Amino acid sequence: MAHGFNGKARYLAAGMLSFGALLISPAMARSPTPERTAQIEIVSRAGRTVDFGPLDRFTGQVTVEQLFAAQAGRHVSGGTVTFEPGARSVWHTHPAGQILIVTDGTGLVQQWGSPARSIETGDIVWIPPGVKHWHGATPTASMTHIAIQQPVDGQVADWMEHVSDEQYADAAAERAERRLSKSVSGGPMLSQSDLRSVSPALAAYTQDKLLGELWKRPGLSPRDRSIVTLAALIARNQTVQMGYFLDTALDNGVKPGEISEIITHLAFYSGWENAMSAVAVAANVFQKRGIAPDQLPPAAAPLLPLNEAAEQQRASAVQQNFGSVAPGVVHYTTELLFRDLWLRPGLAPRDRSLVTVSALVASGQVAQIPYHLNRAMDNGLTAAEASEVLTHLAFYAGWPNVFSALPVAKEVFSNR
Numbered sequence: 307m308a309h310g311f312n313g314k315a316r317y318l319a320a321g322m323l324s325f326g327a328l329l330i331s332p333a334m335a336r337s338p339t340p341e342r343t344a345q346i347e348i349v350s351r352a353g354r355t356v357d358f359g360p361l362d363r364f365t366g367q368v369t370v371e372q373l374f375a376a377q378a379g380r381h382v383s384g385g386t387v388t389f390e391p392g393a394r395s396v397w398h399t400h401p402a403g404q405i406l407i408v409t410d411g412t413g414l415v416q417q418w419g420s421p422a423r424s425i426e427t428g429d430i431v432w433i434p435p436g437v438k439h440w441h442g443a444t445p446t447a448s449m450t451h452i453a454i455q456q457p458v459d460g461q462v463a464d465w466m467e468h469v470s471d472e473q474y475a476d477a478a479a480e481r482a483e484r485r486l487s488k489s490v491s492g493g494p495m496l497s498q499s500d501l502r503s504v505s506p507a508l509a510a511y512t513q514d515k516l517l518g519e520l521w522k523r524p525g526l527s528p529r530d531r532s533i534v535t536l537a538a539l540i541a542r543n544q545t546v547q548m549g550y551f552l553d554t555a556l557d558n559g560v561k562p563g564e565i566s567e568i569i570t571h572l573a574f575y576s577g578w579e580n581a582m583s584a585v586a587v588a589a590n591v592f593q594k595r596g597i598a599p600d601q602l603p604p605a606a607a608p609l610l611p612l613n614e615a616a617e618q619q620r621a622s623a624v625q626q627n628f629g630s631v632a633p634g635v636v637h638y639t640t641e642l643l644f645r646d647l648w649l650r651p652g653l654a655p656r657d658r659s660l661v662t663v664s665a666l667v668a669s670g671q672v673a674q675i676p677y678h679l680n681r682a683m684d685n686g687l688t689a690a691e692a693s694e695v696l697t698h699l700a701f702y703a704g705w706p707n708v709f710s711a712l713p714v715a716k717e718v719f720s721n722r
Contacts, residue, residue, distance in 0.1 A: 344379065359387070363465050365474075366393025366442070376457050383462060384454040389413065394442025394474060397466040399435075401458035406431040406441065406451045412557050413449030414477055415441040422477030425449070428596065440469045445478050446528050447557040479513075516701055525694030528558040533657060534695055536560075536568055537664035538702040540584045541576040548584065552591045562592065566602045567653035568661050574647060575665050603652030610649045617644055656686040663687075664695060667711045668703035675711055679718045689719050 359368030367390040376383045386409070397418065406415070408429045415431055416422035418438035425431055425441070431451075433439055443449040455462045501509035521531055532555035539548050555565060565588060573581035591597075621640045629636050648658060659682030666674050679692065687695075696715060700708040 388450040389443035402456035403435045404433040404455040411449035412447045532558045534664045537661045538668035541665035541668045548587045562597045
């Protein structure tokens, strides 16, 4: 969010004070008396229903679970609302205001006439009475919140017009630009404004072709594109925008444990110090999102099964070719890489291959591509996906690196 600590503290404090005003009625505030016979009420989950959000109040796939209704002695109602990627409410107001408690995911909230703002797990949003606004998911990630509001004359909201596709796209673009304009440590990074001040053409290519076209191509999922991009940035030790793309990866479904394993894997394939640089950035991202070490793969874990025949064939070939040249390299290649690292369960073999091929292409290591591209396809990467990986990497590693890889990729495809 755009607030500093003090601003956010004031924002949350105001929200919680308003929340208290919603919850506490004069009758509830009185001291209990012997004559009162009210009883504690428990409503089990089995007794609640989940319905799809009405089309006149939402765009996209939305589910609503009614948690509790306003009734005598309880002045507020509450519900859990889940927005799938791209879903949002219509523009609306609340006569007595509303509290949103974000319980999962990443979303957007926008007040009429103001820029959209990001909300994520753990955030509490106070919407004052009469403020026209909408809220929902981002284009790539779902979002769930609990909504608490007080009815006035039987109404909790005044529902208005739908948020147009253009308004939603502008809100998402504003969010992306703000994320680009901040590093994970709070220092300045390259924003679209910075780009325009130096190269209007580069700013236009970034917005229109990179973010507006490349990332939306259907040949590779947003999750895979995030993995490919992170592998390229780590392999090339490019940390300026790594925080932004780590956030994007998490929004696109890459798990924290998978990011941990990608960095570990690339320590071997791109060098220890490149991995250390990535750790410095990822540590801040993880801290900001509340990702703790117990959510990450342990140092020692039961390994995946090994294809003994295939590994023996690989090890014998390497020993024959290079055993007398660098026995230490041959030893660690077998014992550390192929009998340990490649068998770690925190990253699927297909994704581990995707990371490796992306890093090799990004760093111009053409000689190693045939073996690892074949391995990637054995692990489930399709030729169409591999082709799209090369297209994606042309933007993030440069056309020369990709054109150097094209002949060997062509040969691999032909031989298969």
